[in-house]
Amino acid sequence: MKPPTVYDVAERAGVSIATVSRVLRSPNRVRPDTAARVEAAVRELGYVPSGAARGLAERRTGVLGLYLPGFDAIEELTEIELPETGGTDIVSDLGRSADDHVADLYFDEVVRGAELEAWRRGYALMVAVGRGENSVQTFTDMAGRVDGLIVLARAVPDAVLTPLAARIPVVVLSARGDYEAFDRVSVSNREGMAALTDHVLAHTTGEIVYLGGPEESPDARDRRRGVRDALEKHGRTEDVRWMSEIFTRDTGRRVGRELVRAAASGEPLPGAVLCGNDQMALGVLDEFTAAGIAVPERVLVSGFDGIPAAALSSPRLSTVRQPIEDLGRAAIALLDERFQAPNGEPRGVRLPVSVLLRESTAPSV
Amino acid sequence: MKPPTVYDVAERAGVSIATVSRVLRSPNRVRPDTAARVEAAVRELGYVPSGAARGLAERRTGVLGLYLPGFDAIEELTEIELPETGGTDIVSDLGRSADDHVADLYFDEVVRGAELEAWRRGYALMVAVGRGENSVQTFTDMAGRVDGLIVLARAVPDAVLTPLAARIPVVVLSARGDYEAFDRVSVSNREGMAALTDHVLAHTTGEIVYLGGPEESPDARDRRRGVRDALEKHGRTEDVRWMSEIFTRDTGRRVGRELVRAAASGEPLPGAVLCGNDQMALGVLDEFTAAGIAVPERVLVSGFDGIPAAALSSPRLSTVRQPIEDLGRAAIALLDERFQAPNGEPRGVRLPVSVLLRESTAPSV
DNA sequence: TTTGTAAATGTATGCGCTTACACTGAGTGA
DNA sequence: TCACTCAGTGTAAGCGCATACATTTACAAA
Incomplete structure (x- = not known):
């Protein structure tokens, strides 16, 4: 059973596909009663617009990307069990030393910061990490589906990154002296x-x-x-x-x-x-x-x-x-600004640290 | 300056677009020397395939979605400063109490788990959170761009979720007695x-x-x-x-x-x-x-x-x-299994807790 | 040399949407 | 009454790719 498309909705509502699209994108350009008919049809069919088609037609996706190099935590992941029964595992945890419990994966905070700021600004965030020899593949894959991209310094070969930056805004994280042609964020x-x-x-x-x-x-x-x-x-x-x-x-x-x-x-x-x-x-x-x-x-x-x-x-x-979380947030902010001013000078943001x-x-x- | 497309690459390499596509998708079906020519053209032009176009043609995206309801942390976020100068902020932190430092946002771990497992299985993960009255919009937006979706119980009205589940696999997190028609994951x-x-x-x-x-x-x-x-x-x-x-x-x-x-x-x-x-x-x-x-x-x-x-x-x-992180991981695993067996019975996974x-x-x- | 076959490549279509442009009809002022 | 607007809608042309199918090429067998 194929998902319904604009065509199905249009037919059901007795209008053209253009009108359907308008109801969804710029509702004030259609007469209220036609809009109502279309909305009803949408609801009845459970229509969900295809992001791919929309992205293709609009040439933008509303999605930002964050790419990280692979790290050990992933490689070490084992298959997860999927029990239906649940249960309770009682562990006597007495006398253990209270130490390395805090997994302080540096990336975590970057990701969280980026997520928060992306959401705040109404973008969705896509996060991908490179794994093994497919990592460049993973990267370009992602690059092809986003409006802008955040990359950790050195996570991607320059030969890949530089041409890409001519297409979509790219922000480099933790860049040092290098990467001067890119927008970049680092800490002191x-x-x-x-x-x-x-x-x-x-x-x-x-x-x-x-x-x-x-x-x-x-x-x-x-x-x-x-x-x-x-x-x-x-x-x-x-x-x-x-x-x-x-x-x-x-x-x-x-x-x-x-x-x-x-x-x-x-x-x-x-x-x-x-x-x-x-x-x-x-x-x-x-x-x-x-x-x-x-x-x-x-x-x-x-x-x-x-x-x-x-x-x-x-x-x-x-x-x-x-301010690791701010690193992610600032990167999103930079991307967003770059959308406003696509051709400005590359900016280097340095976030202050706290001693x-x-x-x-x-x-x- | 428009991004190069398959057409540009094809022209440059002196082949048809079909061949370009083949070089990218199934390289063993083209002669090595043509492949080399195409790859050279790709490199020279800095070509990156459009995810939208590909998704449209293939009817799949390789992206999984995770949707969370909005939470306060986002609303409270203020605009981030973007200083170019960095600097150092010296704080005398003597004598403070060592306490609520650990932000224990429940969602964090779910997101991390889902990310890890998605990456491990070669998917990208898209995370979105609902904000205010646009949340349904955000949700369907995302639903339109992914192959499968994870949703926190009650984050989305049933009237939206149910028809969607007929289109793409949906996993509900922390479902209790309800949501029996969906794949779901919960803890004991x-x-x-x-x-x-x-x-x-x-x-x-x-x-x-x-x-x-x-x-x-x-x-x-x-x-x-x-x-x-x-x-x-x-x-x-x-x-x-x-x-x-x-x-x-x-x-x-x-x-x-x-x-x-x-x-x-x-x-x-x-x-x-x-x-x-x-x-x-x-x-x-x-x-x-x-x-x-x-x-x-x-x-x-x-x-x-x-x-x-x-x-x-x-x-x-x-x-x-x-096992909050496992909650996210298990959800991804369920989605992945559902791709293999699209029409099986809905599964309810209950993860054990540790006392x-x-x-x-x-x-x- | 001719023919048959498989490998390599090209042609053409459609994926589902947005949007420029064309069209319709109702309302306006003369 | 007749142009003339303009809001509302429809038509059709892509967006960039994958792929079924058609065509060509290479090469072995006859």
Whole structure:
């Protein structure tokens, strides 16, 4: 049974398809009684206009796209069970440690921000993620169905992105120096880290350990640069021990243990351990706390990201909060503005970060 | 400058549009060298196939839809600033209470689950939310552009949903007794609450306070029924004081204060305070802790939902975790199966909940 | 060489809608 | 009475693609 079309509605209402279309698009251009007849026919047939046909005829879809590179969480997904019976699973959850519960998938917040802003402005949002070798395919697929597109920097080869940008508005997220031909949104990663480091340097004269993320990560690089900026400002570029590790709480614990051990064997504790993200910093805190090393009295610790857990630790963690959700929102806003002014100069928006000074770097009194 | 079409590509490659289409859809049906020529032309022109045209011709889009009713978070959104300069905002965040930071928008997880599963299965997901009086419009708009649709129960009038379901597969989320003609997914709200209550009743002989959500909320109603089920099982339906309030932490605090005050003026403390959600329970805990009333030694407290904060409180909160993310995932899975078997019986999937027994209801030793 | 067959490609149609343009008829002013 | 408007409606032409069917080509067999 085929879905009804304008033709069916037109026939039933005794009008032409043009009139049907008008009733749906510009109701004030038809006489009220014909409109009523058409609406009745629509209702009786359960007619739903085909978005594809409309999009084709109108050359716009009212849909915005957000494209993200694939991430592990998807690959790890297993088949979901579909029980009809439900049931209750009773779990004794006593004595577990209250930790990595908070899945802090960076993308999540971007997606949510984009969704909220898109909805607010009356667009629908289509989200797709690349998977394996089909990712370019997935991307162009999506590009073909939207009026504008948001892409995470480096998620798509330039050879694909550049020609596309000539067709529809494209906003690049987290672009750094590159992508100057595109509208783009980023956050002040580097400045934020510099400001936090600045604060820390003002409160300790000891050695600084910088526990940063992997060399390849652009985020990690920016944050490292921020640290260096602050060190240079204070003329203390020699006081630092640089480390590059993966961004996990376990990494933080491991490094924390090493520092504790070193201290036990007589070496001085560093004045501060700056971390490239909150998870690492929490790991370091875990070990310091376990070893009875008082933070911030004996050593300062700081993080980056502003995840919720950073406000629940003890001591609470000084950190830099990135407005990730705003990243998504701003991108949608940029797209929307680009529709108004298709040929303006590319805009680069930089969102401010918040340096949250909390107990873990409070100057020892 | 108009986007290139198959015609442009065909002309450039010196072939017909049919061949271009074949190169894109079924590459093994064209000679490798023609394919190469076409691909070159595609690249040179920056051709991106129109999703609308394709959808129209193929009568499918590869897109699934998720429709949610509007919620306050959107209405409250203000215009976002788009600064070009970035900057750093330094905030002294000392001494703040570490609390409602975690925005636990129920929908979030549904959306995320649906996204993950859709991506995993190679679909794109389109998410839309209804806003004000245009919501039906938004809904049909979306319905016209997708191959299948997920809708939250009651988000759309039956008069709209029923005829649509004859056209494309529709899955209803959180359907209760109704919606039997649709594929649907729900969780064992009632059974979960019954199981948790059962556990609590086994560990106290005192009065039970049930601090539930608003009467109108179907969720609240189901949970209340679960409590009643357990009370009946234990023959203690008289031991309970029922309360219906809005689902906030402040509500919990207010009620907590009342109980503390009553206790101070000589009334006995209840044996347990069961709450309709975690936020309320955390509010109650806040006040008990502040007043020095030991939980679980003097009174048991439980929540519902399994939000992250419930695992970070002290004592940690016993609660029932709903597999919200799975709700979204299961819905997508159902849709996908429905594509295989368009005419099967409607399926009702019930997902199991997990009762998480933690310190807040641990039997006093 | 001719013929048969399969692979490769082209032609033409239709998917369901919007909209420019053409047409109709009722109302207007002269 | 007769142009002349103009609101209301119809006609028809695409929008860009996939694909059934028709045609051509390549190549093996006769």
